[in-house]
Amino acid sequence: MDSLQQRSSTVQEPPGAALAYRPTPPPAWQPRTDPAPLLPDAEPLRVLGTDAVADADPELLRRLYAELVRGRRYNAQATALTKQGRLAVYPSTTGQEACEVAAALALEERDWLFPSYRDTLAAVARGLDPVQALTLLRGDWHTGYDPHEHRIAPLCTPLATQLPHAVGLAHAARLKGDDVVALAMVGDGGTSEGDFHEALNFAAVWQAPVVFFVQNNGFAISVPLAKQTAAPSLAHKAVGYGMPGRLVDGNDAVAVHQVLTEAVTRARRGGGPTLVEAITYRIDAHTNADDATRYRGDSEVETWRAHDPILLLERELTERGLLDEDGRREAAEAAETMAAALRERMNADPVLDPMDLFAHVYAEKTAQLREQAEQLRAELDAESEAG
């Protein structure tokens, strides 16, 4: 910094005084949109621990709690399944459950969810069968469900590429006159991809009913946010596209639900897209294949453990007399039942038909694929004859 200042102070004034040419000022310029209302608040929105929580529907609070507990158990069970070799890989959302659950609960049935590879829990909270949600990560097929049936796009592995899909779908729905909203989820690292930019820009220009939901969990695998962006916050990026940016405490399930519901409602009413950034933290490693100790310290993780989404909500509900020992046990038991069922169903080996390889490449098999299918058929027959 010092050297910079020094350098600039030694720069000579250009001989500007001698300039005969004076540029004419441009015609009066107006910004297309007043940027002030688009700017996110300086502080992430928090509801838990404030008076605002009194406005929340007690039913919703209890539902959020039950889903958080179930979600935490789901994360633990799926992680255990990787250790047993039953799941090839699992990107855990332990610590991020409030975001996952709120995303699912902010949507109506007719809306669409566009999850990334990490967002299995959001899909499960939306009602998808947990085993179907894990099909991709188990390695038996790329998508374990019919996206139209649940209005959940396939879990997307390339970063940010599902965002323009959400825009296109929402745009198409609006053209058809359907009041459908798409909620597209992305990580902090994904916001650096070109597709993120293009999706936000298209959505704003088309006023598409989309909500972009960034879960800023601090890291893209090992790379911290500071190496990902120089923006004041990821929510600030919205302003440049002409859409509102919103910052929220991602571990405050009530706040996340509120912000997403507002954004969804706004989109449904024709108000256009919103960019929501939730500040949260990934407690587990990136996946079971990652060693998180190489890039972050235990004390940081402990700080975030103290700000745990379940603890925060549990404390609030208990204080308000909305949750007692029975309620807690009920939620824990429901979670345990789900985990036991998941464990049992995942213990069975999936039955795969190799001929499926050719089944869905084209609507109608090409001659070449028919030939290759015959070849495989013959190989399989020979194999089974050989026993």
Next chain:
Amino acid sequence: MTTHTTARPAAKAAAKPATMAQALQRAMRDAMAEDPTVHVLGEDVGTLGGVFRVTDGLAKEFGEDRCTDTPLAEAGILGTAVGMAMYGLRPVVEMQFDAFAYPAFEQLISHVSRMRNRTRGAMPMPIVVRVPYGGGIGGVEHHSDSSEAYYMATPGLHVVTPATVEDAYGLLRAAIASDDPVIFLEPKRLYWSKSDWSPEAPAAVEPIGKAVVRRRGTSATLITYGPSVPVCMEAAEAARAEGWDLEVVDLRSLVPFDDETVSASVKRTGRAVVVHESTGFGGPGGEIAARVTERCFHHLEAPVLRVAGFDIPYPPPMLERHHLPGVDRVLDAVARLQWEAGS
């Protein structure tokens, strides 16, 4: 799929004879009129009608929601088309030039081509990606690439390229009707080629995947497509003086590949040359030659030869005539077909 004809409303200002660009425009117009789920989107496709005017008048006739000027972002165009297709629309996407489609490859390869597969048939991608391709128009760098090998190497895509005005109409109609993604390569130097085809007459919708014998012959087969078809037709005429009676097969569809028509032709003539503009190494010709050899080995009197563009980035306009395979190179290859074992 069978060849059939469609009756269409009378054209308004049908210039006669029609150009390939007009036939393509007519195909989109008819498809849009018949099916409200067909949407055209891309850079400059609306008010301007596309830089080659292929989408001329569509925005005016069908509105900006059906023919949309998008922001300048190819990945965004194709990515949003994926979402539109998910919701039941049939997007027809225009990539302005061959080499500007590359930013969209990620979407194409990671999503468009495999969405049906990964969703076990639940999510087809009825998207047409129209790509003006190839050289010969004096374009500067990035305006003359032949990218078909990249598309061919990606399972899940159909790759189609017309060489005549009639096929431009018929194949684009079929591409838009297809429930699978189609890369529709438009030979831009043939945009202004003319034919007696009248946009007023009913035109045939050509099934995707069928090659056609453009010229019957007995002494060798020229296997070609797109911008190289007229070159081969001319070469076949010129070869008559040398006593060669050449057959010309226009592939029209690179994926799926019509092995039947091609093999039948080569078995009849016993000799074959593959001709295309795209680079030879790792290019479509290698695949085609290998297929022909596998299927016709005992009928071949000579190795299958390739006449292709050089293995170089597309050259500047002043040099492109040296790069593009012309009639002479085709005739040279034909001469080499007088191959003797051991030579």
